[in-house]
Amino acid sequence: MRLLFFVILLQAIIIPGAAQQTGLRLWYNKPAGDTWENALPIGNGRLGAMVYGNVGKETIQLNEHTVWSGSPNRNDNPGALASLPQIRQLIFDGKQKEAEKLADQFIISKKSHGQMFEPVGNLHLTFEGHADYSDYYRELDIERAVSTTRYQVGEVTYTRETFASHADPVVVMRLTASQSKRISFVATLSTLQSKAKITTSPKHELSIYGTTSDHEGVEGKVKFLGLVRFKLEGGTVSSSDSSIVVKGADAVTVYVSMASNFNNYHDITANEKERAVNAMERAFPKSYEEVKKAHVKAYQKYFDRVKLDLGVTAAAKLPTDERLKRFNTEPDPELVTLYFQYGRYLLISASQPGGQPANLQGIWNSRMRPPWDSKYTININAEMNYWPAEKTNLSELHEPFLKMVSELAETGQETARVMYGSRGWMAHHNTDIWRATGAVDGAFWGAWTAGGGWTSQHLWEHYLYHGDKKFLETAYPVLKGAALFYVDFLVEDPRRHWLVVNPGMSPENAPKAHEGSSLDAGTTMDNQIVFDVFSTAIRAAEILDRDKSFVDTLRRMRDRLPPMHIGQHGQLQEWLDDIDDPNDKHRHISHLYGLFPSNQISPYRTPQLSSAARNTLLQRGDISTGWSMGWKVNWWARMLDGNHAYKLIQNQLTPVGSNEGGGGTYNNLFDAHPPFQIDGNFGCTSGIAEMLVQSATGEIHLLPALPDVWRNGKVNGLLARGGFELVELQWQDGKLVKAIIKSNLGGNLRIRVPNDVKLAKGSIVKQPPGENQNPFFxxxxxxxxxxxxxxTVQLPQLSETKLYDIDTRAGGVYVLTPEIK
Known part of the structure; x- marks a missing residue:
């Protein structure tokens, strides 16, 4: 009995500093089988692959980031403009359901409702005599971005390593055995693409060539080519019309290249054959070790910037799927570290400069008709994908999304003019690779007009982290255009005389008072987004010293926006009327946009609104879809409630199907809506960072939302606004023991910390008066x-903190340690 107690106690011990010793790996003692969500994702931003790790017949499912259905197209509904006055009047008259029916007819697109992200195909390797195997192991090493499968047949150990190279534009697999002449297999390709042809060449190369699907009246014109080439060490290779046969090799390296004719959303004139062949010719002459070394170096340039150590227990020795099952009952802080870093791994793998942004499934999709077309849902999901980009030191990977916003600002000008008679630009709730900005999927979802307003804020956030004035100059027309749309689109509420968005909505939710319609005027989320759009345009114009009269207009109009309301249940009202249902458990809590990602609500600055936001979260409950729980981690972190934020992490890190009526996590740690949506992964990674460092509310708050289970730990490399880098942040028993902060831009550094600290060198001012004078804050x-x-408004009960100002210079490094009294 004593021995059993000792074993249990040993499993519960959290060992600070041990997390980096175990390695950051997802690992399993069984193959993926036929379940796509068990396979392991690899990617280089352009090419994505899912590695199944099956023994007798291995499958590598393949994606290329520009293989989408359709071709350049627009989907505006020109009938919107003439119907707009009637729709608005119906909403002001309280006849939201009638307005919704009219919007379905005249606002929702009569053309394409968005195109689909499509798979290229599957590479299969079939091995004879491998049915009876033992000592099976497969992993995804996210420190190196390499997937490994290993097993034993008889006396021979077989190993496969697979990665999507970040240095060369190919996917690479290396097959080896512990004895010579043991590598034999048949390689084939398969595809769901109806307009594709699979062939072999005299050079023993597999190829798949095709054109993507027609969809919703838009002809598929994306041409793609995939090539698979084999480099043998010993053995022989032969080919049939559809397969490559390898026999008796000592080792084989497989190179996969894919490319399309897509240049941008309005140009598909590239030569896909030339691209695919050039990529193959660039990589194939190199040795496997040469390609692998370059890949790991290029990947780690991003990944190694941030390290997190929350301690480790014996649970870290279990397979990942077992850890997932036990996470809610056994201490396993290293699984949080793994999940945090996995989110960064997925962003590095799915989003690279010059490529397409991560879509609803990142870059991984096996279906010709994926859920929600695997598009960009911009009423939350696409933005959520990029919440970790700046704060977890992956700013360059924000670029594909920022470019998409700039392209939407181009296509969205026509939508604003044709559908709403407005200047500037706008987008509705959904877009695709063709940068469609029309309204889709029905008025209940699609009549939302704030897609441009929300996405444009990412440009401003990027500037706040880096202070690049040249970037701001290029971003300013987009920020100004988003504001200009609202200048023309806002109308006066005839009853309360505020300026409101009409038609507007609080995405995808519908109160009973509106007969189940989502449409309304002046919803809280719309008001918050317009407030941010006007504020950022004002700030950007002031920094660049331009458009003074336009700034004056924005200030006047901003002053006429509705303020937020606290309703009868102590909740933050979702609508201007006090009609919230405290039993509503809807997955979207869009009116908390003002708490996160915005900074309009804060426990310190707006305690009444913070209290109302907290009540709203409590009323909505914790369990929801995967992405919604990921958003809630961020909200509870901004509420400075680390224990509740951690509870949401526990809910999210629960096997899919375990949360009744909600989402969770698949065995490969993909987020489950369900089905798979990658936004929950990225949202939770952002939330974990927010629990450790926040910089959106006028200061850098260190350790703002530590849960009791993270009493000791260390993180390196997180970024804050104003060009500050947390080179090292270490804490014990919930108190700061060391902070090393690098200032890249100089200026005032205001920090909020849980205990008294002192500065190694330089001057520090305790309890500084007034607002932070650093303009980035x-x-x-x-x-x-x-x-x-x-x-009933109960103000937040906040833990005692200390506030300091430090005058920094560009390039300076500042070390803080506890002040011993």
Missing amino acids: RVEQTPSPLISASA
């Missing part, structure tokens, strides 16, 4: 809320 004043007479 300026926070626009949130208007005071209107509070229902029936509401």
Whole structure:
């Protein structure tokens, strides 16, 4: 009995500093089988692959980032403009359901509702005599971005290593055996593409050549070519019409190249054959070790910037799927570290400069008709994919999304003009590789008009982290155009005389008071987004010293936006009318946009609104879809409640199907809506970072939301606004023991910490008065809320913190340690 107690106690011990010793690996003691969500993802931003790790017949499922259905097209509904006055009047008259029916007819597209991200195909390697195997092991090493499968047949150990090279534009697999002449297999390709042809060449090369699907009246014109070439060490190779046969090799390296004719959303004139062949010719002459070494170096340039250590227990020795099952009952802080870094791994793998942004499934999709077409849903999901980009030191990987926003600003000008008679640009709730900006999927979802407003804020965030004025100059027309749309689109509420978005909505939710319609005027989320759009355009114009009269217009109009409301249940109202249902458990809680990712609500700056936001979260509950729980981690972190944020991490890191009525996580740690959506992975990674460092509310707050289970730990490399890097942040028993901060831009560094600290060199001011004078930390004043007479508002109970100012110079490094009294 004593021995059993000792074993249990040993498993529960958290060992600080051990997390980096175990290696960051997803590993399993069984193959993926036929389940795609068991396979392991690899990618280099352009090429994606899912590695199944099956023994007798290995499958590598293949994607290329520009293989989408359709071709350049527009999907505006020109009938919107003439119907707009009637739709608006119906909404002001309280006839939202009638307005929705009219919007379905005149606002929703009569053309394409968005094109689909499609797979290229599958590479199969079939091995004879491998049915009886033992000592099976497969892993995804996210420190090197290499997947490994290993097993034993008789006396022979077989090993496969696979990666999507970040240095060469190919996917590479290396097959070896512990004895010579043991590598034999048949290689084939398969595809779901109806307009594709699979062939072999006299050089024993497999190829798949095709054109993507027609969809919703748009002809598929994306041409693609995939090539598979084999480099043998010993043995023989032969080919049939559809297969490559390798016999008796000592080792084989497989190179996969894929390319399309896509240049950009309006140009598909590239030569896909030339691209694919050139990529293959660039990589194939190199040795496997040469290609692998270059890949790991290029990948680690990004990945190694951030390290996290929350301690490790004996649970880290278990297969990943077993750890997932036990996470809610056994201490396993290293699984949080793994999940955090896995989110960074997925972003590095799915989004690279010059490529397409990560879509609903990143870059991984096996279906010709994937859920929601695997597009870009911009009423939350696509933005969520990039929440970790700046703060977890992957700023360059934000570029594909920022470029997409700039392209939407081009296509969205026509939508704003034709559909709403407005200047500037706008987008609705969904887009695709062709940068469609029309309204799709029905008015209940698609009549939302804030897609441009929200996505444009990512440009401003990028500037706040890096202070690049040249970047701001290129981004300013996009920011100005988003604001200009609202200047023309806002109308006066005839009853309350505020300027409101009409038609507007709080995405995908519908109160009973509106007969189940989502449409309304002046919803809280719309008001918050317009407030941010106007504020960032004002700030950017001031920094660049331009458009003074336009700035004056924006200031006047911003002052006429509705303030936030606290309703009868103590909740932050979702609509202008106090009609929220405290039993509503809807997955979208869009009116908390003002808490995160925006900074309009804060426990320190707006305690009443913070209290109302907390009540809303409590009323909605914790369990929801995977992405919604990921958003909630960020909200609870901004509420400075680390224990509740951690509870949401536990809910998310629960095997899919275990949360009744909600999402969770698949065995390969993909987020489950369900089905798979990658936004939950990225949202939770962002939330974990927010629990450790926040910089959106006027200061850098260190350790703002530590849960009790993370009393000791260390993180390196997180970024904060104003060009500050947390080179090292270490804590014990919930108190800061060391912080090394690098200032890349100089200026005032205001920090909030849980205990008294001192500065190794330089001057430090305790409890500084007034607002932070560093312009990157300026926070626009949130208007005071209107509070229902029936509401009970309990102000947040905040832990004691210390506030300091440090005058920094560009390039300076500042070391903080506890002040011993």
